[in-house]
Amino acid sequence: MGSQLYRAIIDGILGGGVYALMAVGLTLIFGVLDIINIAQGILVVLAAYLSSVLSAHLHLDLFVGLLITIPVMFLIGIVIYRLFMHRLRGRERTSMSLLASYAVMIIIEGILYLGFGPNFVSLNAWYVTATVRVFGFYLPYIYLFGFGLAVLLVAGLYFMLYRTKFGRSLRATMQDRVAARLIGIDVNRVAALAFGIGVGVTAVGGMVFGATNAFNPNSGYDLISRLLAIIILGGLGSIGGALVAAVFMTTVESVVNIWSPTWSVVVFYAALIIVLTFRPAGLFGRPAVRAQ
Amino acid sequence: MSLPPALRWGSVAALLAVAAVFPLVFTSELVTQIAVDTLIFAGAAAAWNIFSGYSGYISLGHAVFFGAGAYTAGVAAQDWQISGSAEFLLLPLAAAVAAVIAVPFGLIALRVRRHTFVVVTIAVFFIFQLMAFNLAVTGGSVGINAPFLGWDPATYNNPFYYLALIIAVGTTALSWLIRRSRFGLQLRAIRDDEDRARGLGVRVMRVKLTAFIISAVVMGLVGALWFFFIVQVLPQYGFDPLLDLSVALMAFLGGLGRVAGPVLGALILEPGQQYLTLHIGNSYLSEIILGALFLLVILFLPRGIIPFLEERVTAWRGRAPRAPDTVPASPAGEQPAQAARRGTS
Amino acid sequence: MQGEWGGVREAGGGGLLRTEGVAKAFGGVQALGGCTIDVEPGSITGLIGPNGSGKTTLFNVITGYERLDAGEVYLDGTRITNAPPQRVFALGIGRTFQLTRIFSSLTVMENMLVASQHSSRQPGRVRNPLARAGGAADRQRAMDLLDFVGLAGHATAPAETLSYGQRKLLELAYVMVADPAIVLLDEPAGGVNPSLINDIAARIRELNAAGRTFLIVEHNMDFVMGICSRIAVLDYGTVVAAGPPEAIRRDPRVLDAYLGAAEDDDDTG
Numbered sequence: 001m002g003s004q005l006y007r008a009i010i011d012g013i014l015g016g017g018v019y020a021l022m023a024v025g026l027t028l029i030f031g032v033l034d035i036i037n038i039a040q041g042i043l044v045v046l047a048a049y050l051s052s053v054l055s056a057h058l059h060l061d062l063f064v065g066l067l068i069t070i071p072v073m074f075l076i077g078i079v080i081y082r083l084f085m086h087r088l089r090g091r092e093r094t095s096m097s098l099l100a101s102y103a104v105m106i107i108i109e110g111i112l113y114l115g116f117g118p119n120f121v122s123l124n125a126w127y128v129t130a131t132v133r134v135f136g137f138y139l140p141y142i143y144l145f146g147f148g149l150a151v152l153l154v155a156g157l158y159f160m161l162y163r164t165k166f167g168r169s170l171r172a173t174m175q176d177r178v179a180a181r182l183i184g185i186d187v188n189r190v191a192a193l194a195f196g197i198g199v200g201v202t203a204v205g206g207m208v209f210g211a212t213n214a215f216n217p218n219s220g221y222d223l224i225s226r227l228l229a230i231i232i233l234g235g236l237g238s239i240g241g242a243l244v245a246a247v248f249m250t251t252v253e254s255v256v257n258i259w260s261p262t263w264s265v266v267v268f269y270a271a272l273i274i275v276l277t278f279r280p281a282g283l284f285g286r287p288a289v290r291a292q
Numbered sequence: 293m294s295l296p297p298a299l300r301w302g303s304v305a306a307l308l309a310v311a312a313v314f315p316l317v318f319t320s321e322l323v324t325q326i327a328v329d330t331l332i333f334a335g336a337a338a339a340w341n342i343f344s345g346y347s348g349y350i351s352l353g354h355a356v357f358f359g360a361g362a363y364t365a366g367v368a369a370q371d372w373q374i375s376g377s378a379e380f381l382l383l384p385l386a387a388a389v390a391a392v393i394a395v396p397f398g399l400i401a402l403r404v405r406r407h408t409f410v411v412v413t414i415a416v417f418f419i420f421q422l423m424a425f426n427l428a429v430t431g432g433s434v435g436i437n438a439p440f441l442g443w444d445p446a447t448y449n450n451p452f453y454y455l456a457l458i459i460a461v462g463t464t465a466l467s468w469l470i471r472r473s474r475f476g477l478q479l480r481a482i483r484d485d486e487d488r489a490r491g492l493g494v495r496v497m498r499v500k501l502t503a504f505i506i507s508a509v510v511m512g513l514v515g516a517l518w519f520f521f522i523v524q525v526l527p528q529y530g531f532d533p534l535l536d537l538s539v540a541l542m543a544f545l546g547g548l549g550r551v552a553g554p555v556l557g558a559l560i561l562e563p564g565q566q567y568l569t570l571h572i573g574n575s576y577l578s579e580i581i582l583g584a585l586f587l588l589v590i591l592f593l594p595r596g597i598i599p600f601l602e603e604r605v606t607a608w609r610g611r612a613p614r615a616p617d618t619v620p621a622s623p624a625g626e627q628p629a630q631a632a633r634r635g636t637s
Numbered sequence: 638m639q640g641e642w643g644g645v646r647e648a649g650g651g652g653l654l655r656t657e658g659v660a661k662a663f664g665g666v667q668a669l670g671g672c673t674i675d676v677e678p679g680s681i682t683g684l685i686g687p688n689g690s691g692k693t694t695l696f697n698v699i700t701g702y703e704r705l706d707a708g709e710v711y712l713d714g715t716r717i718t719n720a721p722p723q724r725v726f727a728l729g730i731g732r733t734f735q736l737t738r739i740f741s742s743l744t745v746m747e748n749m750l751v752a753s754q755h756s757s758r759q760p761g762r763v764r765n766p767l768a769r770a771g772g773a774a775d776r777q778r779a780m781d782l783l784d785f786v787g788l789a790g791h792a793t794a795p796a797e798t799l800s801y802g803q804r805k806l807l808e809l810a811y812v813m814v815a816d817p818a819i820v821l822l823d824e825p826a827g828g829v830n831p832s833l834i835n836d837i838a839a840r841i842r843e844l845n846a847a848g849r850t851f852l853i854v855e856h857n858m859d860f861v862m863g864i865c866s867r868i869a870v871l872d873y874g875t876v877v878a879a880g881p882p883e884a885i886r887r888d889p890r891v892l893d894a895y896l897g898a899a900e901d902d903d904d905t906g
Contacts, residue, residue, distance in 0.1 A: 106583030
């Protein structure tokens with residue numbers, strides 16, 4: 001029992017790293033743009049399919065394939081932003097973005113169904129099934145690689161945000177768009193790039209997700225619900241919060257899964273609701289200007 | 293809203309008259325079935341609009357009430373062995389259960405900001421869908437079946453049609469009453485500036501929760517009726533994420549926060565969607581089209597058809613364009629104030 | 638560093654609105670540090686100071702939009718410290734905002750009615766929630782007020798079509814609906830056309846002549862000097878000078894606080 005618990009916790013933490021990556025992209029988009037990108041879930045699935053295609057047809061290793069999928073997803077993000085989100089203005093902006101991105105999700109899901117059908121797919125590589133022994137547990141390599149990559153990328157994001165000029169512009173835009181524009185920041189460019197980055201990281205999330213789960217176009221719903229729960233719990237716009245929340249939620253679910261697999265997912269959402277009841281802004285959220 | 297009263301009430305009366313005799317004129321089962329679906333959605337959209345349209349809190353979890361209503365009706369009919377048309381007596385029960393769920397749901401969800409609110413509704417929705425899949429009482433993934441109605445197939449749809457019509461018309465009428473009432477004014481003020489409204493003495497939580505419960509009640513009704521109509525409820529259809537999207541789209545398309553908006557949206561979208569499904573067959577393609585349509589509406593008609601038409605009519609009538617909102621105010625913008633002081637407009 | 642409230646205090650003590658040592662900090666920034674003001678009933682009192690001196694914060698703290706860290710607020714002797722905005726409103730303090738807050742999707746008349754639905758409540762009388770918004774009495778009163786500020790012709794127009802200056806007038810009007818004893822105006826002349834400023838000043842004087850007290854935050858010196866009977870100067874969250882306009886105009890501490898520029902300032906600082 002004890003080792004089962006430890007195992008669950010480790011699995012939770014490792015899994016949380018990957019969810020963190022996808023969630024961080026989502027919360028970044030919200031922080032900079034006030035947009036809740038509901039399509040993030042299906043974009044992860046799209047990325048997984050891309051990885052699958054590269055792997056099956058070009059025989060590229062999954063990680064090598066990232067060199068292609070990351071830029072591709074980044075570009076897709078920019079295109080989505082320019083085509084749809086860019087136009088959303090005004091008071092109702094966030095509500096509209098919600099519905100617009102929901103629509104984009106539906107479209108992408110339909111396209112994926114048309115292209116790939118409803119059958120489940122999963123990504124394969126030697127490290128998906130092979131395990132390595134760590135502290136008496138047999139952990140699949142893919143989880144470790146994925147977690148490592150997630151940590152790397154989140155660190156990279158932090159570095160970008162806090163050590164580069166672009167990152168400064170991004171943070172400025174997050175805090176006050178008008179002020180940012182007044183000091184010469186090209187807010188539209190920053191916004192588009194932020195959206196692109198937020199989507200670009202789904203490439204990594206998608207690959208690892210696809211390697212650790214069987215997926216089909218319908219998987220998007222479950223994913224986005226979890227991601228939304230994570231970023232809300234962590235506090236909208238808080239990158240650190242998304243990280244903590246992701247690891248927390250997946251770990252809790254993993255532990256509860258020992259007793260009851262069916263209800264473990266409910267716990268995921270129940271945790272969100274419980275936290276919100278006491279802290280409506282989430283764990284690390286900016287205690288909101290409730291003017292919205 | 294800007295039509296002269298005679299024209300407005302005249303067209304409402306005409307529409308009602310047409311609706312009243314519709315199934316007697318168009319007797320094709322397919323047509324009446326689409327009509328029933330349309331009316332069910334019209335009622336649902338109108339209910340959703342009463343809450344989300346007026347308060348500005350977009351809910352993507354109203355399917356919870358729809359499904360709860362459907363399942364309540366199903367479980368009750370099963371357990372109490374109700375059969376035949378007595379089953380319709382369960383509708384109020386379904387509505388009551390929905391109301392009961394709405395209270396704690398609303399108390400928790402309505403305390404958070406709008407962005408968070410949407411996600412909470414999604415989260416609660418998923419919890420309910422999961423419960424429907426996993427609890428024994430809901431029959432798991434097999435669902436529940438409605439009692440058999442041995443009615444004449446030729447007119448089978450008619451009672452459902454009229455019930456759905458009553459619900460849709462009733463909800464729209466309620467929506468109209470609310471809009472012109474003090475309650476509705478407070479709701480809409482909350483939508484514009486919740487904190488300012490609170491500062492002026494509006495009991496914000498009470499108002500929001502009331503609207504939430506009202507919309508839940510109707511959703512429950514509609515869900516139960518739907519269940520009896522299609523004779524079965526499965527977890528993924530009783531709690532269907534696309535329901536909320538469709539209902540929201542209908543309200544947006546017609547005009548969010550307008551009385552006739554959701555009905556107009558339903559009248560356009562539901563038959564359209566059914567037509568698409570019939571002729572395209574490929575449900576994936578129709579999904580793409582639905583999404584694309586939604587996107588077009590959001591981007592180009594963000595306020596919906598009715599406000600759009602109103603603006604066209606106003607422009608066509610040649611009224612003065614809106615005063616520019618400038619800081620500092622331009623002299624041109626100040627004319628109206630001075631003119632008003634002089635008694636002219 | 639408490640400023641003193643110079644000038645004559647009415648016999649009987651205590652102004653209509655009084656704050657004592659109010660302090661409020663945001664993170665590391667001390668927005669208000671021991672702020673004490675006293676507003677005489679029936680006066681038009683001005684509150685001036687450079688950007689960032691804490692004027693709007695003081696308003697927020699008085700009207701319950703912010704909680705204070707220390708100090709007290711009294712309305713006519715009654716302690717109202719940290720009372721929530723709706724209670725402050727019900728007790729008779731009206732307040733406008735720097736960036737006008739009106740209900741943009743409602744009509745001008747409806748804006749007025751939102752304010753009236755509370756004030757005309759008679760306890761014990763059950764009201765039909767679905768009754769048409771705004772009874773005849775409420776509407777008449779609203780129209781009277783709209784007429785007073787010159788917006789009567791716009792009663793059925795959506796509030797969002799109003800120009801900036803008109804919105805300020807609307808805000809003034811709907812704050813009046815509750816018949817407040819004292820009105821806090823946050824930059825009523827900010828960003829407004831000069832002729833309309835005179836309009837607004839005239840309205841304020843009329844209302845004041847009828848017995849209403851005003852506390853006005855403003856950057857526009859001509860406006861303040863022209864209308865206020867007493868002025869308090871805020872700098873870094875405390876009152877550094879107070880008294881009649883002539884005294885303030887000559888006070889070197891005031892010029893100091895503004896770093897030598899006591900000109901019209903049109904920014905919404």
